[in-house]
Amino acid sequence: LSDRLSGVLDKLTKQGALSEADVATALREVRVALLEADVSLPVARDFVKAVQTKAEGQAVTKSVTPGQQVVKIVHDELVHVLAGDAADIGALKIDSPPASILMVGLQGSGKTTTTAKLAKRLSERDKKRVLMASLDTRRPAAMEQLAVLGTQIGVDTLPIVPGQDAVAIAKRAKQQATLGGYDVVMLDTAGRLHVDDELMGEVAAVRDATKPHETLLVVDGLTGQDAVNVAEQFDGQVGISGVVLTRMDGDGRGGAALSMRAVTGKPIKFVGLGEKMDALEEFHPERVAGRILGMGDIVSLVEKAQETIEAEQAERMMKRFQKGQFNMNDLKKQLEQMQQMGGMQGIMGMMPGMGKLSKQMEESGMDDSVIRRQIALIQSMTKKERANPQIMQASRKKRVAAGAGLEVSDLNRLLKMQRQMADMMKKMGKMGKKGMMRGALG
Ligand code: GDP
Ligand code: MG
Numbered sequence: 001l002s003d004r005l006s007g008v009l010d011k012l013t014k015q016g017a018l019s020e021a022d023v024a025t026a027l028r029e030v031r032v033a034l035l036e037a038d039v040s041l042p043v044a045r046d047f048v049k050a051v052q053t054k055a056e057g058q059a060v061t062k063s064v065t066p067g068q069q070v071v072k073i074v075h076d077e078l079v080h081v082l083a084g085d086a087a088d089i090g091a092l093k094i095d096s097p098p099a100s101i102l103m104v105g106l107q108g109s110g111k112t113t114t115t116a117k118l119a120k121r122l123s124e125r126d127k128k129r130v131l132m133a134s135l136d137t138r139r140p141a142a143m144e145q146l147a148v149l150g151t152q153i154g155v156d157t158l159p160i161v162p163g164q165d166a167v168a169i170a171k172r173a174k175q176q177a178t179l180g181g182y183d184v185v186m187l188d189t190a191g192r193l194h195v196d197d198e199l200m201g202e203v204a205a206v207r208d209a210t211k212p213h214e215t216l217l218v219v220d221g222l223t224g225q226d227a228v229n230v231a232e233q234f235d236g237q238v239g240i241s242g243v244v245l246t247r248m249d250g251d252g253r254g255g256a257a258l259s260m261r262a263v264t265g266k267p268i269k270f271v272g273l274g275e276k277m278d279a280l281e282e283f284h285p286e287r288v289a290g291r292i293l294g295m296g297d298i299v300s301l302v303e304k305a306q307e308t309i310e311a312e313q314a315e316r317m318m319k320r321f322q323k324g325q326f327n328m329n330d331l332k333k334q335l336e337q338m339q340q341m342g343g344m345q346g347i348m349g350m351m352p353g354m355g356k357l358s359k360q361m362e363e364s365g366m367d368d369s370v371i372r373r374q375i376a377l378i379q380s381m382t383k384k385e386r387a388n389p390q391i392m393q394a395s396r397k398k399r400v401a402a403g404a405g406l407e408v409s410d411l412n413r414l415l416k417m418q419r420q421m422a423d424m425m426k427k428m429g430k431m432g433k434k435g436m437m438r439g440a441l442g
Contacts, residue, residue: 023055026070030293037253037292038224043262051077075289081261082285088242088267090282093213094128098177100185100210104203104234105218107191110246110272112142114218115188116149117272117280118244123155128183133158133173135166135206136190146188153277156182166190170206187212195233203238214241216269219256221245227256228263235264246272249279254288326422328386331414332378334421335371374414376404389418 027048034044055073083089092101101118103111115132122128132150134157136142143160150157158173170187177185189206192199207215217240219227234240243260248271257268271288273279317330378386380403385392392400392415401408 020056023052023070026074027052027055030070030074033293034255034258038227038255038259039292040225040228040255040259040263043228043259046262047077047081047258071293075293078258078289078292079285082257082268082283082288084261084265084267086285088269089285090269092122092269093241094122094184096213097181097183098131098174098185099183099213100174100177100187102187102189102203102207102210102212102215103218104189104215104238104240105191106195106220106230107193109191109218109220109223110244111191111218112136112145112149112188113275114216114244114246114270114272114280115146115186116153116155117277118216118270119150119155119184119186120153120277121280122184123153129181130155130184130186131158131173131177131180131182132156132186132188133169133176134160134188135169136188137164137166137169138190142190149277156180166202167205167209170210174210195230200233200237203234207238215239216242216244217260217266218244218246219260221248221254221256221271222250222252223256225259228259231260231264231266235266240264240266242267242269244268244270244272245283248288249273254291257283257288258292320425326418326425328378328381328389328418331418331421332375332386335375335378339371339375373404373406373410374417377401377406377411377414380404389415 030051031044031048034047035041039047051074054077055070093099094101103115105111112134119130119132123130132146132155134143134146136146147157147160158169158176161169161172164172166189173185173187176182187206187210189203190199215238217231217234219230223230231240231243243257243264243266245254245257245268248254260266261268268283271281271283273281317333320326320330377400380400381389381392385396385400392411397408397411401411404410
């Protein structure tokens with residue numbers, strides 16, 4: 001997956017500017033990446049459309065490559081969609097005690113585990129008195145499971161009374177919470193293998209009986225295309241206030257996160273990262289965005305793309321250097337590189353002897369505006385003059401300086417710099433390629 005994207009980047013970074021075709025090519029691959037990450041088809045389609053609109057409306061930034069720009073737009077949009085209103089993340093509305101939190105979801109999604117994890121967090125981190133109740137009357141061991149976890153984390157659970165249905169248990173739990181002075185009561189419901197009317201009916205009845213402050217949908221992060229369906233059903237029929245994504249410690253891509261955000265618009269609040277009781281974190285949109293795109297870290301990919309161009313340019317230039325060549329075209333490339341990097345780093349700094357020269361240039365005030373003017377001077381030269389700067393005589397100098405709106409003295413400084421660098425190249429050429437590489441690495 002990341003190979004696919006960096007392949008696109010490689011293609012794009014060889015071109016000069018972000019064109020409509022660039023955007024289209026990149027987005028085709030992004031769409032595939034999203035689908036491979038288990039984002040549902042309609043969500044992936046809409047997302048790509050949104051990105052396309054944004055990308056086309058944006059001016060091309062000279063200082064980044066097209067690949068960087070497309071990936072940044074995609075990544076930013078992904079984070080934007082995933083994050084929504086960031087204030088919702090990790091936050092629960094539990095200020096009026098006893099506040100009830102209803103945990104819903106399919107069987108095996110991690111409801112009971114997450115109930116206990118959240119209870120632990122609320123009691124330890126937020127100093128809340130928490131009561132947990134299992135409303136799972138289907139599976140014989142479900143209530144015991146929660147009781148065992150409660151003991152383990154030091155949180156109270158509602159005493160088990162056999163024969164009660166989910167609504168009756170929920171009412172008893174609320175009563176107990178009020179009487180016992182609890183701040184929060186957590187209601188862990190039963191799930192089903194699939195969404196069905198019976199499940200929805202039961203959960204809706206519990207909702208009506210308890211008027212929960214939060215209804216959290218617990219979804220297995222490894223859920224694929226079905227995540228949209230699950231989220232739609234629960235939100236439509238029960239109404240959810242947020243999502244908890246579990247099993248994000250696994251190797252799922254987390255596409256379910258994007259699907260559910262897009263379909264319900266409800267915040268993803270927490271993420272489960274293991275079976276242990278403290279394996280619960282607030283949702284980090286940046287991390288999941290990187291994961292969906294198949295990159296651990298978008299920045300490192302952008303850097304990799306940058307390195308690829310640098311390496312190619314460096315190699316091309318080295319070949320010329322070996323022959324002792326360094327004309328105005330080379331100088332222009334160097335200047336543009338400096339501009340891109342925002343300073344005197346990169347290839348020049350890596351090469352023996354060049355580091356010193358670049359330092360001199362920096363000390364002599366080679367800032368952005370100076371670099372811009374020098375590039376303007378080179379641009380106003382003819383092709384012939386750029387390739388053979390030694391032919392620059394007085395009349396040519398006058399014409400070139402005027403063309404750039406500058407003085408002949410400015411041009412003289414540029415020519416001097418070019419000569420100095422050409423000299424340096426000649427010396428380096430004698431060292432041979434191997435020597436230079438060693439020097440560059442050492
Ligand atoms: P429920 O049926 O929705 O109540 O699901 P459970 O809470 O009983 O969890 C089912 C299984 O998933 C248990 O073995 C849990 O330990 C495991 N589980 C829950 N959350 C996570 C998680 O975030 N990561 C991992 N690796 N396992 C989890
Ligand atoms: Mg359970």
